[in-house]
Amino acid sequence: MNRIVNIMKMKKITYKLFMITSLILLSFAVLIYLTLYFFLPTFYEQYKTNQLQSGIEEIIHNSKNLTLTNAIPLFDDYIKNNNAFIYLQTKEGTIIYSPNFMMQGITQPPNVTAKTALIQNEETPRNAFFVTLPIQFLDEGNLTVTVFATFQPIDEASQVLVRFLPYISIIVVCIGLGSAYFYSRFITKPLIYINEGAQKMANLDFSENIVVRSNDELEELSNSLNEMSNNLQQTMIDLQIANEQLKDDIERERKIETKRREFFATVAHELKTPLTVMKGYLEGMIYNIGPYQNRDFYLEKNHEIIERMEQLVREILSMSKLEQDTFKQQLEDVDLSELIDTITKDLGFFASKKDIQIIKQISSFMNVRSDRDLLEKAFKNIIHNAIMYSPQGETVFIEVTELPKESQIEIKVINTGVKIKEEEIQQLFEPFYRIEKSRNRNTGGSGLGLYIVKQIFESISVTYSVSNIENGVQFLVHIPYYDCKD
Secondary structure, three states, X not given: OHHHHHHHHHOHHHHHHHHHHHHHHHHHHHHHHHHHHHHHHHHHHHHHHHHHHXXXXXXXXXXOOOOHHHHHHHHHHHHHHHOEEEEEXXXXXXXXXXXXXXXOOOOOOOOEOHHHOHHHHOOOOOXXXXXXXXXXXXXXXXXXXXXXXXOHHHHHHHHHHHHOHHHHHHHHHHHHHHHHHHHHHHHHHHHHHHHHHHHHHHOOOOOOOOOOOOOOHHHHHHHXXXXXXXXXXXXXXXXXXXXXXHHHHHHHHHHHHHHHHHHHHHHHHHHHHHHHHHHHXXXXXXXXXXXHHXXXXXXXXXXXXXXXXXXXXXXXXXXXXXXXXXXXXXXXXXXXXXXXXXXXXXXXXXXXXXXXXXXXXXXXXOEEEEEHHHHHHHHHHHHHHHHHOOOOOOEEEEEEEEEOOOOEEXXXXXXXXXXXXXXXXXXXXOOOOOOOOOOXXXXXXXXXXXXXXXXXXXXXXXEEEEEEEXXXXXXXXXXXXXXXXX
16 A cells, blocks of 8 residues: 555656646547537638628629520529529519529520419528629629528538537547546656655665667656766765774774873873882981991992983974974984994994994995984994894894885894794884883883884884894884986
8 A cells, every 4th residue: 555655646747747737638628519519600701701692792793794595504503503592583573593493595584473472471490691793694684683692501510510529529538638647658658767766865775877869858867867867876985985094093093092191101100119119218318227328339329310211201302292282203314324424433332241242234325314313323322222132242244235125225124043933023113012021121211112113213204123033133214315426
């Protein structure tokens, strides 16, 4: 039942157009019928009267040049064409010609008075033409012609029209309703098709286009709907992509926020421990408790703790600066050979303490365009980590090579005699992560060194990786080069 109701609603315009067209056609049929019934007799009577009047006037005009005998064919034709009666009579009322006298060659018909003429003794019918006019011939003068014609056939036609009304009505209704049905179907079929397509679009179903080939406004409407559908579909796809991107951005921001909270929690822990130690040292010195009476020794310990805390704060500030949206690189030409030499000289003291040899293999004129301070900080952390986490007496290799095909410079820092578990390699760049779990300050740093390296390289678009090789650990860096050679 609901399906039928839906179909009726969908095709409502068809039924409207069918009913309107049917009423118009039937109204015109009734109007034509009434016009024929009421106005046709009057029109026909007027037409017939004019025809009879003009015909007899033409005969009267032509008879002036004809004899009575020669004019008789004119009267016969007039009688035949108009279904009329004609007779000629003298002034005395004697009929000298009438359709009843069919004798050929008679020059003088018998004397018949008007009283003996039946037509003169009868009353003129209601729907009839009756006129008496003077007429002259070459051989006859001062005669009168009388014309009588009845309109009875048109009355019979009206009666037949009334009797034929039921049959006409059936034919008119069948033709009218059939024509209205096919006309309404022809007109509304593309509209219903377009409406169904528009409803699919309203339900966000863009699987089918509306195809109407009629070279009129309906085709333009279907093309406009298709264009709107395509634009809407593309907009929805763009919105979906933007929505997915927004979800990813929100998720990424959530992760960043989580990491930021974890970072600050770790920072608080990293600062709390040395502060607690310092507080214990100071309270022992204030109250002269046991070994803390040796104030010079514990003041020196406190000074070392403050220096480490100061270094930690500087590292945190460096990371904060890199994460700001307002951060901008200070680009300049950087000679990598000179930069590596400066870094190895600064770290030579730490290498000598562990009897570690630093071997460099660097070509001359290795120039890049980048931020010198950031590159120095990153490579100093990398090389310092290689020294600090290498066993006693091992070697640190530093190799700088140009890769012309890739337009890059490759830098390798290899420290021998050590391996890193594969599951720990990716965690090396997390803040405060240290392979040495005891977090002893004598055996390692704060755990921010490689995290700072990661932040620096990502901010200046440098690719990097860490991997185990046959005889140690390799830190690999690729920097787009800037060739300053002559």
